[in-house]
Amino acid sequence: MSRENNKFYITSPLYYVNDVPHIGSAYTTIACDCIARYKRLRGYDVCFLTGTDEHGQKIFKSALEQKLLPQEHCDFITGKFQELWKLLNIKYNKFSRTTSKKHELIVQEFFNVVFKRGDIYEADYEGLYCEACEDFKSEKELLDGKICPIHKLKAQEYKEKNYFFALSKYQDKLVKHFEENPDFIQPSHRKNEVLGWVKEGLKDFPISRQSVSWGIPIPNDSKQTIYVWFDALLGYISGLLDDTENSKVENAIKKYWPCSVHIIGKDILRFHAVYWPCMLMSANLPLPKKVFGHGFLTKDGEKMGKTTGNIINPHELINEFGTDAVRFYFLREISFGKDGDFSRDNFINRINSDLANNLGNLLNRALNLVNKNFNGVIEEPGLDNILSLKEKTVSTINNFESHMDNLELKEALDSLWQLVDATNKAFNNLEPWKLIKNNEKDKAKCCLYETLEILRNISILVSPFIPETSLKMYNQLGCDRLDENNEWKKVGWKKLKASFTVKEGKPIFPRVEEQKSN
Ligand SMILES: [Zn+2]
Structure with a gap:
């Protein structure tokens, strides 16, 4: 890898701070963290940015309701996000806040550049607006021409003199960009959705508000603030600045821009796949390489909502089952990319069957036999491939790699667990405990060595998903984690170890015993 192409810049959305983080934000951030950890494993110079989007009327109102100043409210909710990311073992490099001074300076600089380019003009706007979406709606998009289908709120009549961004100017350029970069929007079914919008014709949209005070002032016009989306998207750039750097766009973009992938929920696809690239084209900045819109979560097959009361509280889930269980279940x-469901029964089944039984038991049984019969030490044996899993291990690693590179996180885990299942089967068929009894010690040693070797590989490969458990496995196998970056060089059949000196086997994942109510 050359120095240039070993950079990987991934972002989560900047989460809106009108409320404390919910399970949907947690899911997105877990997925980003998993991808970032995988890239670090592969030796990339990774920048993972998350953060909060803190302006707009909704936030101003939330603050008022709590009898807080808007900034106090933002600080409080942002703290809640940071707290949850810590609990979920999210290893981000940058936390971008749109109320930071450096962000304000970047947004105003950007505004001025686009203004000078002739892409911002003043005009009257009249239309319908959903305050919850912070977005304009055409009558066609609304139920009965009035109600926002996402929020079930009546869209407001809106009339103001505003600054407009000349989005329509970029219609052809954007279509051309989609054609030349077929992977720009993923998964592919989302691309068709976006192409549909673009074909209807891009309309210029207002990027300022007279009525919103909680926002970044328009340069040289203090009566208006910048529209929250025009502001927030730039958080992906301003957040890259170190605190010591001069708040200039050219400084912000010099190391990691353009972004390798923006991971977002499908509800904010239009902003990222249409508005954002056109804004960047206007400012003559490179476009992100990929926008990936994942699906929504349901609970027991139903949409989650405060009104229905079927919300999953991420804190309760972590308290009850632990961080890795939560990370593992959703991934x-x-x-990744499709809608998905949470149910408690499914959750417990997954943890018990995949982590406690298939993976945990195999490790535990192998370690116990090594400790009991060979004083904890297994040398690399003279025999090879007694489990007949050498080829499968190698192909699993290859499949895992290509799935991860395509952001197919679930499929990557599927391939790992097929190997875990196959190893369990081969282990049971060989019955190493009987080989020991029958004094076929070489065969027994070979069986154990290869089982440990497969588990060693798995412990590295699962580390982006369940980092704590991975480390426990690693330690019990007697391996040192030398360097979290570039650990990939240790992946492979009989790659490093001439022998294993294992530790005592302790269950890495206790079974969850469901307490039946009545
Ligand atoms: Zn809405």
Whole structure:
């Protein structure tokens, strides 16, 4: 890898701070963290940016309701996000806040550049606006021409003199960009959705508000603030600045821009796949390489909502089952990009069958036999491939790699667990405990060595998903984690170890015993 192409810049959305983080934000951030950890494993120079989007009327109102100043409210909610990311073992490099001074300076600089380019003009706006979406709606998009289908709120009549961004000017350029970069929007079914919008014709949209005070002032016009989306998207750039750097766009973009992938929920696809690239084209900045819109979560097959009361509280889930269980479930159960469901029964089944039984038991049984019969030490044996899993291990690693590179996180885990299942089967068929009894010690040693070797590989490969458990496995196998970056060089059949000196086997994942109510 050359120095240039070993950079990987991934972002989560900047989460809106009108409320404390919910399970949907947690899911997105877990997925980003998993991808970032995988890239670090592969030796990339990774920048993972998350953060909060803190302006707009909704936030101003939330603050008022709590009898807080808007900034106090933002600080409080942002703290809640940071707290949850810590609990979920999210290893981000940058936390971008749109109320930071450096962000304000970047947004105003950007505004001025686009203004000078002739892409911002003043005009009257009249139309319908959903305050919850912070977005304009055409009558066609609304139920009965009035109600926002996402929020079930009546869209407001809106009339103001505003600054407009000349989005329509970029229609052809954007279509051309989609054609030349077929992977720009993923998964592919989302691309068709976006192409549909673009074909209807891009309309210029207002990027300022007279009525919103909680925002970044328009340069040289203090009566208006910048529209929250025009502001927030630039958080992906301003957040890259170190605190010591001069708040200039050219400084912000010099190391990691353009972004390798923006991971977002499908509800904010239009902003990222249409508005954002056109804004960047206007400012003559490179476009992100990829926008990936994942699906929504349901609970027991139903949409989650405060009104229905079927919300999953991420803190309760972590308290009850632990961080790795939560990370594992969502990444294992849901095809990344598609909608997915949470149910408690499914959750417990997944943890018990995949982590406690298939993986945990195999490790435990192998370690116990090594400790009991060979004083904890297994040398690399003279025999080879007694489990007949050498080829499968190698192909699993290759499959895992290509799935991860395509952001197919669930499929990557599927391939790992096929190897875990196959190893369990081969281990049971060989019955190493009987080989020991029958004094076929070489065969027994070979069986154990190869089982440990497969588990060693798995402990590295699962580390982006379940980092704590991975480390426990690693330690019990007697391996040192020398360097979290570039650990990939240790992946492979009989790659490093001439022998294993293992530790005592302790269950890495205790079974969850469901307490039946009545
Ligand atoms: Zn809405």
